[in-house]
Structures are given as C-alpha cells and as structure tokens.
Amino acid sequence: MPTATAAAHWLRRRADNVVVALLATMFTTFILQIFFRYVIDQPLGWSEEVIVTVWLWTVLWGAAFVIGESEEIRFDIVYSNISEGWRRIFTVITGLVLIIVYGISLPAAYSYVSFMKVERSAYLHIPINVLYAVYIIFAVASIVRYGFLVLRAVKGTASPQTNPSELRD
Template sequence: MMKTISTWFRHGTEAIAASFLAAMFITFLLQIFSRYVLKTPFGWTLELCLILWVWIVFFGCAFLVRENDHVTFDIFYLSAPRRVQKVLALISAAAIATGMLYAFLPTWDYIDWMKMRKTTTVRNPLDGNKIPMRTIFSIYAMFMLVVAARYIWRFVGVLRNGPPETDHELPGHDHEPPAIQEGDEVV
C-alpha cells in the first residue's frame, strides 16, 4: 500500500514539475515571438519565466531529486570502515536537518514580510491582482521543511539500519580493502 502511494506521489510530482517546465518553455517561445515577430515585447513573459524557474528548482529539489542524484565528495566516506560511515552519515543528516530547521523561522519571517511586495507585470488570472512575492517564494519554505523531514528520516534510518549501501556504491568497490599477501605484485 505504501509503495503504491509513493509511486503515485512520485508520478504526480513529476507531472507537476513537467507542467512547470512546459509552461516556462511556452512562455519563453511567446516572449521570442512577441519580441522578434510582433516587435512589441510582452513584459510579463520574463517575470513569469523567472517565477516558474524558482518553483521548478525548489519544487524539484524538494520532491524529485534523490540522494544519489547529488554530486558528493565522498572519497573519505567511501574509504572509511562501516562504523565510521555510520557516524559520518548521522552527523551529515543531523547537520542538514538542524540547519534547515534552525533557519526556517527567520526565513519564513522574511518570506512573510515579502507579502507587501508584488510582481511587477504578472497578475493572478483568477482575480487580476498582482501576485505577492510571499506566494512566489513560499516554495522555498516548503523546500526547507521537506529537506529537513527527509534528513530526519535518513538519520533514523541510519540509526536503525546503518549507513546506506546504495547511495554511494561504486562498481568494484569493496568496503574493506583486500589484504596484500606475500607474492602479490604491486602495480
């Protein structure tokens, strides 16, 4: 049951992100058409592209990017024994979750303050009003909470099951280096 919900959630978030990308692409094409064919650029297209980009980045990072999609500098982590890997995984998960939660309230305070500022050209299609910047940047607050929750979950998982095997697996990499025996050639 949980796997089915997870699959539907993943497909739903992928569809949302894809629709954001499609909307941004169509807006970009409209911007080119208005500028070079009509010779009258639409001001709102640039602002809408920027708004969509902010949402694509933070929505995608919150819900779509997996741990093994990140670039990691893990030479020391991979060369460490399993117990040290567990400690390093716990420290990193705790640091990321703590940092996000610690910064959340001041960040939300600033995002909430941005309700006074509104978009320059983009208007809400339902009521015609300019969109508050708080609405636009609220995705960052969601990103912070989701990332904190992911790393709290990761911390608990590492505590229960040890460091993950799959996030940092390299082909042909053994956790323990092979012992050199007498008669082996050093290359």
Template sequence: MPLPKFLHKAAELVACAMFACVFVVFLLKIVMRYAAGDALAWADEVSTVLFVWMIFWTNAFIVPDRHQIAFDLLYRHLPPAGRRVIAALRLLLVGGLFAWSLPGVVDYLRFLWRERTPVLQWRLDLAYACFGMFVAAVVVRSAWHLVALARANWRDEVKI
C-alpha cells in the first residue's frame, strides 16, 4: 500500500533525521574519545537504538515491496496469469505469517516495558516498538496488494 505522498515524504524525513542523529553521535563519540580521552558510553546505545529504528522504519514505510530481495527465477518466465497466482500466494504466505506472528510480537513488546537499556535506562518496549510497526505494516501492505491484485484485470501485468 503506497502511503499518500505527504506521509511518504514525512516518513523519509524521519528516516533522514534518524540517520543524521546516528552520524552526529558517532562523530561526537570519535571526537570525545580521541580529543578528550573520554569514551561516551551512551553514544553506543543511542546509535544502536536509532539504527534499529532506521531499519524497521524504512522497511515499514519507505521501501516498496518490489525493492525487497526476491527469488524470481521462475516468476520472471511465467505468463501474467501465472505471475498473478504466484504473487497472490506470496502475499498470502508472507502477510499470513506476519499476521499470525503479530499478537506474539505485541505481547512480547508489552512484556519488555520491565526491561531497560544498560546506560540510559530507556524502556525496551519503546526501543523496539518499531518492530511491531514493521510487522503491522507488512500485514496491511500484503492485504492491500491482495485486494489490488483481485481487482485488477486478470491478463494485466502484475506490479507489486
């Protein structure tokens, strides 16, 4: 499901801001280590959490399915009707597995409120909430593409 243009742009800006923060924290850590002789313990933690958020945020809201890794040796050689069947099976499999796992993911994230990061004492449910958003986004996107696939003309080329 493509996001509306302004939401897609906002998601890109958030990802860029996270990347910029990782870069600044990384540079600050280097400067403090070599110029001041002081290692910043919190910098590793901030960089790690931001990096995890960047990965799942971009895969949930920015990177389209067609840019994901795919094993399409057989798929490329099928006629449009065969591609449609394979695309529907893939969407059902991936979307179904992620939908099946979503309650467990949410339950585990709810459990993590008790745990904290070692240095900054951030709650781990907040640090890893991006994974729940990613799983939910995959489910919604798979359902959206299945509906679009069902509505499209059977002989048209599949573009998911």
C-alpha cells in the first residue's frame, strides 16, 4: 500500500509533467510562428492565441502545484531576519488574508468562467471557459495550500526557509 508521501510525490511529478508539456507546447508554437512568419512569409494567426493561453495555464498551474513554499516570493530581507515565532505569525496572517481573498473571489470567478462557455476563442474556437478554468483550479489549490500552511504555523511547525544559503535539497 503506497504511503501518503509517496502519493504526494507522484502527484507532484505529474504536476511537473504538465508544466513541462505546457512549456514545450509554448516553445514549439513560438518556433513555428517564427518559421512561418519569417521563412515562409505566411504568419500563423492561431499561434499567438496558443502561446498566450498556454502561458496563462503555465503560470497559474505552476503557482498552484509546482512552486514550493521556499520558492514563494516574500520580503526576504525582513522575513529571513526575524524570529521563528514572528515568521509563524506572518504566515498565519498572510495565509488567512489569502484564504479570505481567494474565497471571496471564487464564487464570482466561477460564475464568470461558467458564463464564458458561450464565447469561443478567435482562431481555435475553443470555449473561453476552458481557457480560463485554470483560475478556478489555482484559487482552490491556493486556498487548500494556505489552509495547510496556517494549520502548520498554528501547530508550531517551522516556517519554510527563504534564505538561499540555508536551503537544502
């Protein structure tokens, strides 16, 4: 029977695979766009739509599932130079604020994404709700992630290190 840690590791690798596929798609489309525009002199209209959509998915998917806590953006000058107790307090405050903000935005975002099923993208005719659904995934994953961080901080678990000289693999 696989452990929860093994399952989490497997899921993390699959999330990494999704980002790799998205980046490969974006890069390939970009190279095709250059080739068709400058070599064949036949610009591809759909390529920009693919690149922008894949970039949006890459950023939000990566932020939700790939970026580790130690890689998050913080005010490192302050955060790295305060005591562990204050780090946990900052983690609880920022975690609760983000949970509230994402929680408040989620119903409106879901309503908007659901409504956009009537619109289609200009070139590929993909329903817009499919293109923007990644925000809903991102918001839910962020709420869960920050919920765990707040619980860990309240229990007294050490905060993630952000000082590059202190990071361990």
